[in-house]
Structure formats: C-alpha cells, structure tokens
Amino acid sequence: MKTITRVVLNILILLSLSLVSLNGFAQEAQHEHHHRHLKYAKIKNPIAKTEKSIAQGRKLYEEHCIACHGEGGKGGIGPELTSSDRIHGSTDGEIFHVITAGVAGTKMKGFKKELTEEMRWHLVNYITSLNKNEINK
Numbered sequence: 325m326k327t328i329t330r331v332v333l334n335i336l337i338l339l340s341l342s343l344v345s346l347n348g349f350a351q352e353a354q355h356e357h358h359h360r361h362l363k364y365a366k367i368k369n370p371i372a373k374t375e376k377s378i379a380q381g382r383k384l385y386e387e388h389c390i391a392c393h394g395e396g397g398k399g400g401i402g403p404e405l406t407s408s409d410r411i412h413g414s415t416d417g418e419i420f421h422v423i424t425a426g427v428a429g430t431k432m433k434g435f436k437k438e439l440t441e442e443m444r445w446h447l448v449n450y451i452t453s454l455n456k457n458e459i460n461k
C-alpha cells in the first residue's frame with residue numbers, strides 16, 4: 325500500500341472514532357439531565373386539587389415563577405412546565421421536591437424559606453393542572 329493511502333485511511337479511522345465518542349458524550353449529557361427523584365416520588369400531596377388550591381397556586385406562580393417559566397408555564401429562562409415528561413420527574417412529590425430544594429448549579433433556587441409547605445403544594449397543584457392528562461391524577 326502506498327504511504328499516502330495509508331495516511332488517508334488512518335485519518336478516516338480517527339475521524340470515525342471521534343464521531344462515535346462525541347455521540348457517546350451527547351447521550352450521556354442527556355441522560356444526566358433527564359432523571360427521576362424516586363425517593364421523593366412517594367411523598368403524598370396533602371392538598372386536594374380543588375379549583376381554590378389551583379387558583380392560589382396560580383397567584384403564587386405569577387408572583388414567584390412567571391419571570392423564568394413564562395405565562396401559563398410555557399417556558400423561557402426555565403423549562404416549560406406543561407408537559408408530563410419533566411426533566412426531574414412528573415409525580416407531585418418530585419415537583420414538590422424541585423420547588424423546595426431547587427436544582428443545584430442552575431437558576432432554579434429552592435423556595436423552602438420563601439414559601440410555606442402549603443404554598444409549595446398549591447404550586448404543584450397549579451403546575452399539574454397545566455397538563456390536562458395530570459389534573460385527575
């Protein structure tokens with residue numbers, strides 16, 4: 325084999341190897357992002373999803389969350405909140421946990437000090453009401 329052919333072949337092999345590893349990284353990053361918090365999934369929502377609770381949650385949302393999550397949870401700086409396929413899991417307990425503890429290393433801070441536990445559950449009730457598949461959960 326001529327040297328030039330060998331060099332070209334080597335370059336091709338290196339290129340395809342790096343593509344494979346890049347692809348691997350991309351998948352890993354996504355996996356790391358979409359994850360559940362099963363420990364918190366079991367927490368029971370103590371507040372019924374009544375119209376009154378949802379309205380209270382909506383008011384709190386408009387005061388504390390709308391700047392990042394947009395009107396009606398349509399998203400902005402923070403992710404949209406209307407889909408049932410959420411980054412941190414979609415059970416009431418998991419949503420409550422994110423609102424309480426925040427997400428380290430992101431703009432999502434925890435609201436444990438700022439909002440009472442009851443207020444955080446009203447927020448869960450409002451957020452889940454944005455997805456019509458979840459309202460009766």
Ligand code: HEC
Nearest residue numbers: 388389392401402403410411412413422427430431432447
């Ligand atoms: C300063 C901007 C900001 C504010 C204010 C904010 N959030 Fe967030 N929120 C974010 C960001 C950014 C994320 C995404 C974190 C990540 O990368 O996982 C997030 C994530 C979330 C998630 C998880 C979404 C998912 O797909 O799993 C929920 C639920 C949530 N926020 C609710 C709220 C509620 C309720 C409030 C108000 C009490 C609020 N956020 C206020 C920026 C904000």
